[in-house]
Amino acid sequence: MNGEKHYSPQLALGQYHCLHCGVFSKQYWAHIGAEHHWGNDSIIRHATHFQEYLPVEWRMSNCEHCGQKTIWFNDKIIYPKKMIVESPNDDLSADIKSDYVEAAVIYNDSVRASAALLRLALQKLCKQLGEKGENINDDIGNLVKKGLNPQIQKSLDILRITGNNAVHPGEIHVEEDSALVLKLFELINFIAEKMLSEPRDIDSFYSRLPEKSRDAVDKRDGIKQN
Secondary structure, three states: OOOOOOOOOOOOOOEEEOOOOOOEEEEEEEEEOOEEEOOOHHHHHHOHHHOOEEEOOEEEEEEOOOOOEEEEEOOEEEEOOOOOOOOOOOOOOHHHHHHHHHHHHOOOOOHHHHHHHHHHHHHHHHHHOOOOOOOHHHHHHHHHHOOOOHHHHHHHHHHHHHHHHHHOOOOOOHHHOHHHHHHHHHHHHHHHHHHHHHHHHHHHHHHOOOHHHHHHHHHHOOOOOO
16 A cells, blocks of 8 residues: 555545546536436327426536546446545455455445445454454454454444444445445555554564564563574
8 A cells, every 4th residue: 555545536526536547636527417207208209298307416527637527427426437446455365355346346336235245355354364254243352352453443343333234224324325335445454554564564674683683572572482
């Protein structure tokens, strides 16, 4: 990860990372006029007095950097069909990355399905972190007993509770708060960064220290030498 905050496209947002060029850029917005006709052609021809019109919200955002357009229907992106969140953390296992990408690709088609897939990714992430991966709540509790950072615990529980509400009826209606599901992608990567990437980087740097220095540290901390 490069440390740059990723701003996913959202309706009427003034700036975001463009799906076409990937640049964080200003977006110009415009409405597209459209009408929806209820009924089939024969009804409209022979009973026009029953014809109804339903205005629908079509919008277009235009990237200042590349000039490419994104087409929206209500708050969903119709074009282009691309992953709208940052890529999964490199240190996630291959099957977690696959779930993450699938959740990102279907986000605009089904927010609930996207959240449910992220819950599955979380279950697999708990297993990658050394837990059983059978019960997410129990896994988080075990990680807390091992001294889990409170911010990571909260992130795990946000993912768990929101994902559960996407799968089972609950108090959180993800369809009405799609921005919340976008945050879940960020939390997956945040947890991976803190629990997988940073420890790996520290271990790598530490292993490059002179062996005598590492032995002295082990002796100080009472670690038995082989």
